[in-house]
Amino acid sequence: MNDIFVADLIFYLILLIPVHLVAWWHGWPGFLAWYYVVIFCVARVIGGALGVHDSSSLAANIIVGVGISPLVLAVDGLLHEARTYRHPDRNKVVGWLFIGLTTVLMAVALVLAVTGALDIYEGHPKSDSLTHYKTGVGLMVLTWALVALWASFSLLPSQSRKDGTNYQGGTTLIQGVFLALVFVGIRVIYQLIAVCTQRKDLNSSTGSLAVRVVLVFLPEALSVLSMLFVGFQTRNIRKDSKRVGGAYPLLESTPTA
Secondary structure, three states: OOOOHHHHOOOOHHHHHHHHHHHHOHHHHHHHHHOOOHHHHHHHHHHHHHHOOOOHHHHHHHHHHHOOHHHHHHHHHHHHHHHHOOOOOOOOOHHHHHHHHHHHHHHHHHHHHHHOOOOOOOOOOOHHHHHHHHHHHHHHHHHHHHHHHHHHHHOOOOOOOOOOOOOHHHHHHHHHHHHHHHHHHHHHHHHHHHHHHHHOOOOOOOHHHHHHHHHHHHHHHHHHHHHHHHHHHOOOOOOOOOOOOOOOOOOOOOOOO
């Protein structure tokens, strides 16, 4: 039995409760972020259950291999929420256009990666199966890089209003974005290296337990936990829309409910 499947099943099943709580606290402004976190957790629970039943399950191994895509979009959604609070008067069209771009890129990436991986895992690869798999994972890395660049751009003075009532809350959220991006980056770059090299010791299904824990399970888990942490820190951000100078420091005590 693959212990990673057991860990996925238990860990993300437990996380579904606090994820839904944070989603309810943040409401519509944070819908994209927490909607995708829920999808990611549900996918990991399903994959874990399938893997516990049969560690060679095709569906379970594909979910582990390419199921990082909702998490990339979740970080993108958290960035969108952060930008909303850091500069509420800015032109929102550009932000939504970026959301559309990353969503389309990830959709294409997922289709290519899944179709390529299916043929490979089934043992009947076509001439272009590996190319599709590599291209799909490569697009995931590209999407992650674009989100990182957009997050960096969002730190420019022109992209924020320090006198805004929820500026501090938005700043805490964007700090969570950068923290999550580090862990997500480790995960997607590892996946690209594993797919391009086709080394069995690096494969998310056949690699050693250490590889699967350090490069698969932990980066994903820490990404979700970092998002949950800042989500909890800013749980009153909607209620405090009229609070001037509200404080939501990343590493200090949480605001009272």
